[in-house]
Amino acid sequence: MLHTTPDKRGTILAAAFEVFISYGFRKTSMDDIARAAGMSRPALYQVFRNKTEIFRAASQSLLVKFGHETRAAFDSDKPFAERLFNSIDQSILSLHRKIDATPHGAELMGVNAEVAGDIEEKWCDMMVDAIAEGVTEAESKGEIALAPLGVDAHRVATIVMQAMEGMKAKYLRGEPIEDDVRHMVNFVAGALAISIRTTSECKSGLG
Template sequence: MIEIEDIATDPKRVRILDGAMKVFLAYGYARTTMDDIARAADMSRPALYLQFKNKTDIYRAIALMLLSRSLEQAKTALAGEGPFAERMMRAIDEALISMMRAVHASPHGAELLDMKSSLADLVGCWRGRLVEHIAKAVQSEAGRNGVDLAAKGLSARLLADMLLDGLEGMKTRISDPDEQRQAAAALIKVIDLALKAG
């Protein structure tokens, strides 16, 4: 089983992944070579091969690094101070919308996103962990407000899944990050209303 949040923080690997991300964004996946990545990481190509077997291995490691950071940011935002809707919006913005800013801004962003099917196992794990964090925050808020979700025909897990499903659908229709934030805020408001007593 892949543990998204348990990514190694070896400085050499992080340097390689950060350099590779810049190269992929600048040239696209297809045109990037292992030499390009080695240069970006300020190391020899043989040294690079000691860390990663090929470009696909590096691409998956970048995805794992970004998804791990995303989960950590969401977890921190949800545990932070302030009203539920503000904490949830921070979590969604930092974990989803802002995370993809550099990819969408790149002329090769579409190519990089088209390859996401090769990351289905990582994305599935990441989504499951994100749902857990959101559901925990929803359950905590319901408890704080004295709301019995089951009596309303709801559950924390159902609301967390609904939020992420809605956000996924929104991304296919809306590409502008500011409009995505507005749509996300509306979805979060609906969930916040479900968590109010009465």
């Protein structure tokens, strides 16, 4: 699940992520992480001072992973709406599904906000930049038009991420949000596509 390096640090982060998912942050000990990583506790302490430091490093690794997957989702011949949905599905919803399979999702979300809030902010900025790149590419292909709606790619990406933030409360209540995300994506993509037709009709009328 994590984007880790093939070294001791990467082994620890990958193991710790699975332990956090399985037992929650509060109940996880450094001994648990050491065992999962196949090393002694002293060896673990040579790399990380405590589990909070490990949790932050794991969050950072997820940021890197999601950045790659968000951009990769736009590298496709699928329609823009599908590429946009896949960018969100592969980078956000996939993690939600994994967390949903455990009884510790709400706790982990809370801990992340508590000890890795700055990393989450960077993640949101990264997601906006990645989605903006996909929107810009779609405009260059003639799939969508931004100017008629008075927006740029960064504004569209920001709106998408703000909508995702608005769905967080529903997710934390244990309710699925995939359909909501699909509707939001279709609305955004549809509005941008309609603006192309409007522009074309205006040009035809002028002609």
